[in-house]
Amino acid sequence: MITVLFLVVLAGCAKKPPVEIEPPIIEPPVVEVPALTPVTWEHLDGWEDDSLLPALEAFRNSCVSLRWREQWRDVCSSAQQLDVVDVLTVRNFFEQYFTPHQVRNADGSTSGLMTGYYGPELEGSREPTEEYRYPLYQQPDDMLIIDLDSVYPELGNYRLRGRVEGNRVVPYFDREQIDFGDNQPLAGHELFWVKDPVDLFFLHIQGSGSVRLPNGEQAIVNYANQNGHPYRSIGRLLLDRNEMTRDQMSMQNIRRWVANNPGSGQKLLAENPSYVFFRELPPGTVSPPGAMGVPLTPLRSLAVDPRTIPLGAPVFLSTTFPGTENQPLRQLMVAQDTGGAIKGRVRGDFFWGMGNEAGEFAGRMRHPGELWVLLPRTLENYQGK
Structure with missing residues (x-):
């Protein structure tokens, strides 16, 4: 009886085989991609084909506000003094004073929603x-x-x-x-x-x-x-x-x-x-002001999310013409406005102008697109949010 009891106690003290526990699943950390990535001008598909003069005039309007900011003072002064002879002169100006930055979403993608608005x-x-x-x-x-x-x-x-x-x-x-x-x-x-x-x-x-x-x-x-x-x-x-x-x-x-x-x-x-x-607005006003307080330029003013794109900056847009499947719309815009629904990094709202004809285009514009922000070389390290 004593022997049996001893064996029972001994069995109770025996080491049990370890229970296999699956290791916890550890999700890899989410690495947020910087909003703006410097690129070369060759990345801007359509840059060589755009008539840049209207965009230069819109940017000059932005300089009414931007010229008081130290980082923009020199480039605005050069823009105001530029003797515009032809498109090549304007293109050389932008390429000399600015660096293009691809706008990216947090996951690294480059496509976002482009819509239109009008008066x-x-x-x-x-x-x-x-x-x-x-x-x-x-x-x-x-x-x-x-x-x-x-x-x-x-x-x-x-x-x-x-x-x-x-x-x-x-x-x-x-x-x-x-x-x-x-x-x-x-x-x-x-x-x-x-x-x-x-x-x-x-x-x-x-x-x-x-x-x-x-x-x-x-x-x-x-x-x-x-x-x-x-x-x-x-x-x-x-x-x-x-x-x-x-x-x-x-x-x-x-x-x-x-x-x-x-x-x-x-x-x-x-x-x-x-x-x-x-x-x-006062009599004689032709176009309403945007968020910067300067008149919007039809076909060249863009509403953006200023948390990523600084107001006043030139922005190259690549998207699709409203109402078409594949007709490209690639041109230089200027970030001069904001909007309650314009939220996100790669997000733009194209100002078509005033009146019903502009409304026809604005109402049909809802396409994916890409954006490149042109920043003065003194702002090359700007990353947005």
């Missing part, structure tokens, strides 16, 4: 009538703009919009409350009255445009502020609800859908809570 032309009046009854508003007096930078420096890029209700600050009115509510909260802040509410909605999307008055006068209006609510794409809503396919998606088709579905169309517009307020 719509609306029919309107300074007084409401039965024909002109949809208000275009200027910035309201009761909208508060709250800057958090002094209290929360990490939120320095954010500006909150709101209004006082009792002893509280609440979000400002959204689109449904402003345009479709019963109490007309912005009465008295009308800048113009326009004929078509859908045209007015697209003016909000574009951020600037013109109003043609009954006497033939044309007033240019430009973005003044926004109500603080996030932008929601009605095009995306139509796709999600299978009302339109991706191939059908264009500004023209969205407009047609809203017109053909007036009840549902009004509800669709109200689902974008973002609302833009405008200011009238």
Whole structure:
């Protein structure tokens, strides 16, 4: 009995075979590629074919702002003094003073979305009538703009919009409350009255445009502020609800859908809570200013994400002409604007100009493309974010 007990105890003390444990899976670290990579001019496919004179004039306009920055002072001075004789002279100027940098996504890819925008032309009046009854508003007096930078420096890029209700600050009115509510909260802040509410909605999307008055006068209006609510794409809503396919998606088709579905169309517009307020520009203004404060140049101004591409810099664009499968659009642009939907490294919005013809091209532009930023040789180490 003692022997048996001893064997049992001995067996219990015997060393058990090790249990095999699979090693944890360790993901390789994600290495983010620098946003801008210096390249040679040979990388810019189409550079030799572009007529660069309009881009030079657009860049000279940028220098009204850039010339006060030390890194841009010399190149802007040379651009202003350049005696333009021919395209070769302009090309030599850019190649002498700049270094091209390929814009890359964080994963190293070089392709991104290129879209277009324009300044719509609306029919309107300074007084409401039965024909002109949809208000275009200027910035309201009761909208508060709250800057958090002094209290929360990490939120320095954010500006909150709101209004006082009792002893509280609440979000400002959204689109449904402003345009479709019963109490007309912005009465008295009308800048113009326009004929078509859908045209007015697209003016909000574009951020600037013109109003043609009954006497033939044309007033240019430009973005003044926004109500603080996030932008929601009605095009995306139509796709999600299978009302339109991706191939059908264009500004023209969205407009047609809203017109053909007036009840549902009004509800669709109200689902974008973002609302833009405008200011009238001085008489004689031909083109609205972009984010730099200088007039936009049709076919040469580009809206970008300034976290990667410095405003004012020349940018070579390679994409496809709107409405075509393979017709190339390769030319030198100038980064002179920004936009709420223009986010990401390889992302551009092409300014087509003012009026309905420009809108035809802008509404059909949604193509992949590549970008090269031209930086002064003193800025060659700039990497963006």
